[in-house]
Amino acid sequence: MPASLAIVKRKIVSTKNTRQITSAMQMVSTSKLNQIQHHTTTYQIYAAKVESVIAHLAQSHAFGSSSAGQASSVSPLLTQRPVKKTGILVITSDRGLVGSYNSNVIKSTLDFMNEHDLNADNSVFLTIGNTGTEFFTKRQMNVAYEYTGVNDVPKFEEVREIVKTVTEMYSNEVYDQLYVVHSHYVNRISSEVEVSQMLPISEETLGDIVDSKEAENADQVSPAYDFEPSEDDIFSVVLPQYAESKVYGAILDAKTSEHASSSNAMRAASDNAGDVIGSLELKYNRARQAAITTEITEIVGGQVALE
Template sequence: MAESMNDVKHRIASTKSTRQITEAMQMVSTVKLNRIQAHTVNYNQYVSKVKSVIAHLAQSDLLEDNKPSSQDSKNAKKKTAYIVISSDRGMVGSYNSNVIRGTNEFIEKHTPNTDDYMILAIGGSGADFYKKRGANVAYENRTVSDVPTYTEVQGIVKTITSMYNDGIYTDLYICYNHFINRISSDFRAEKLLPMDKDSIQSSMDEKDSGQAGSDVKVKNLIEDYDIEPSAKAVLGVVIPQYAESLMYGAILDAKTAEHASSSTAMKSATDNADDLISSLELKYNRARQAAITTEITEITGGQEALNQ
């Protein structure tokens, strides 16, 4: 059944209202994206220095003496934890589906047995997804802001690292979407714990590739040097800072990708609304023209009938 003119007119008004919403959401996401990108520039200067110190420690094999006692037992069952960073809201395009799909593929490859891993969810979408599927969600956080501060992440890091120190899990990976540009992102899964030379080098290779001015090169560093007051004291300060920097950087990166995805999705929705409005207006004008033509024909026919 053909739509009436009133139906088409109502659809035009409804689509215009939706367009106003999507356009406003696009503007908000763009503002958030610009803010977090400016925030990330300042963070990169700090984390570069932390990486340099950790690279020295890794090259000198000091990190090998930093395993918690709960992890030293050869008989301890290996348990892997995956930090999954997702959004707390929808309307972010394929952002959540990409990170969840990438995480599932990574888990299937490394720990196919569901009893051997747990999920540490940062973001409601990931937490809800894995809870519905019966996964072991050992930790979740839904309070990370759109432009997260370092203080926010410190609380998350302390909770997650204390779980590691208590032997709740033996290996830790962080899974998130890496921001490439405003229209694309790439899934990443990086090992955080335990820290060893290979995992740190791998992390630096991934994060520093393509970054101009990066001066962290483990293989060219001096292996032996004196430490004051002691290696243990230095590790006690630097290791938590490195863990915080990696996690904070991943959250910043993921949030940047989230805002970019949201902005792109809302722009696409706005463009689709424009196309639909144009199509409906054309349909409405044609229907109105046909109605006018019909009225003129009826009037002309009636006039001719009177003249006969």
């Protein structure tokens, strides 16, 4: 076999092996996506109930109000103060091979920083995922907290420690407001990056939740509450649960988007490998046909010379 044919054949075999790997990775990502979608569906029921309770309390003005710089008497999570530093919780993946998933999140984070004139001096980063940690650390950003190794289907217990750290840093005035940046899963072929304010909790940060509840209750009397055992005891339970639901929901959503992006990236890689294989096989067949034609011509020419 001519050397050129051997090289092309070796490339064909190598590309076929690569396609087998990417196809297997696509199947794994699709399986993980199906698992987390089932888990997310059941969790969303709980999260919707927590949001409903919080929205009703906000409508009834049970949160009260705290002027800037003054601690809330209800919960530290409600305390509003002048913004000296902004916390940014960025959720990325621990690995690559997920298409544009990480780059979209990082780009949206940088755009958000430009819009709000944020830099290393007036911002604090909390990163979930190795990609975001490495990116912002290399750029000399203030990464005050990092978490890696989130499960493919995250468990609620994982989030408790994250939420505890996030809220303690807010209470200790490491930052004065907190935004969450993550990739929101739309469907299996589409996702979009969301940037939402998490702390301090107020009617403004609740935003669309309160608006939707007000629309639902437009013809009803505004809710009022009598608290038992006490208002502080109720909020000490409800508000941390709301914070947990927000962070856990964002991580679940981000992981769902990550698996979908990985599946799409591996499918695209498999399709591209198939195109390369087709092109190489055509090239191989043409070269092989040319080699055979040359051999036949030489044989016929030799026979004619003998005659």
